[in-house]
Amino acid sequence: MTDLNPLTLHLAAPRGFCAGVDRAIKIVELALSKWGAPVYVRHEIVHNRYVVDDLRAKGAVFVEELDECPPDRPVVFSAHGVPKAVPAEASRREMIHVDATCPLVTKVHIEAGRHFEEGRQLVMIGHAGHPETLGTMGQLPPGEVLLVETVADVGQLEVRDPDRLAFVTQTTLSVDDTADIVAALQARFPGIEGPHREDICYATTNRQGAVKAMAPDCEALLVVGAPNSSNSKRLVEVAAKAGCAYAQLIQRAADIDWRALGDVRSVGLTAGASAPEVLVEEVVDAFRARFDVTVRLVETAVERVEFKVPRVLREPA
Structure with a gap:
């Protein structure tokens, strides 16, 4: 018997890391393993503070531009992609550079x-x-x-x-x-040519699909993600359009506005493509501490996509 109020936590699947984010993080970790610290990374490797801080603790140094990197240390380009001029300049400076673009x-x-x-x-x-x-x-x-x-x-x-x-x-x-x-x-422009295949990535589509499926059953929906994460912010918008009265972006459990949630009985939870599962588990634990939680998995797709890391990281040092 418990004195806590009952709450159904609708847990989206898929959620969190996509194959491109997983690959990018792995690239930085493998670069550190192969060449040792420091390894420089141009821009945040992915848009998540927890991930960036974790890699920083392992020896990654995050910079805004290439001219902040010494020429004798490796540099990794973020998962978001870079203008052509950036790898061209790295080659001109004879730097070891690894492209983590999705x-x-x-x-x-x-x-x-x-x-x-x-x-x-x-x-x-x-x-x-x-x-x-x-x-x-x-x-x-x-x-x-x-x-x-x-x-x-x-x-x-x-x-x-x-x-x-x-x-x-x-x-x-x-x-x-x-x-x-x-x-x-x-x-x-009736003659404009579009992509051969939809450019919206599978992970964006799948995460939005799960949110659309569960939003009508949720009084509130929380998206774990960074404020500079485009796909995370879109999930909040999708939830609101799908009929959820209260949809919010949070970075961690500490950001939850419990007063705004009030006495809700049904909450949805998902995570943007650059948010690690440990942060989702942190939010679930926070709800368990305050409610008698029943978790309901809302699975709308199964992802089996994997991307190989660049060959230079699969070869011995």
Whole structure:
């Protein structure tokens, strides 16, 4: 018998680390193992403070730009991708450099290069200033990639030739939001060419699918993730649109606003693609300390995707 109020905790599956994030973290750990500390990392390897702090404790040094790295130490490029100029400069300086860009982001880079070679100007659907957007736009010369963030932006586009256009998308955007912008692009530029396959990554789609499935049954839904994580913030938006009255982004259990939750009896819990499972377990434990918790797994997809690490890290030192 317990004096705690009952609560059903709807636990999303899939949630947390995707294959690209798992690979990026592994790359830094293998680089440290192969070359020893310090290993430099340009930008946060993934958008999660817990992960970054853990790697920092192991000997990773996080910097904003390449010129902060000494030429005699290895440097890893983050999972979000980098402009072409960055590896080119690392090669010029004869630095050991390892690219941890998610292979699904690399696919977008390859598409961008193909369109450029075939004479098309590119429109990128993404968020200004996001590392992935900067990395993708940096694959082509200035002026060759036009950024749109909203449907309204489509109406303001000034293109070189409306008959020679293509578009790509930031992989972590909301599927629904992207569809609206794509429709606006196709309405204004009927001949615009899209990707052969949807650029929204499988992990983004799957995590949003689980949230959509459980949100109508939840009085509140918490997303474990960083405030600078695009895919985590999209999960909050998806939950709200799917009918959940209270959807919040938290970094850790300490961020939970218990007063706002009040006497809820049904809470959803998920995690963005760069949030480790240990932080989800921390939140579950926090609920168990305050409620008589019944966990209900909401599984909408099973992920078996794995990405290999670069060959240089599979070879002996």
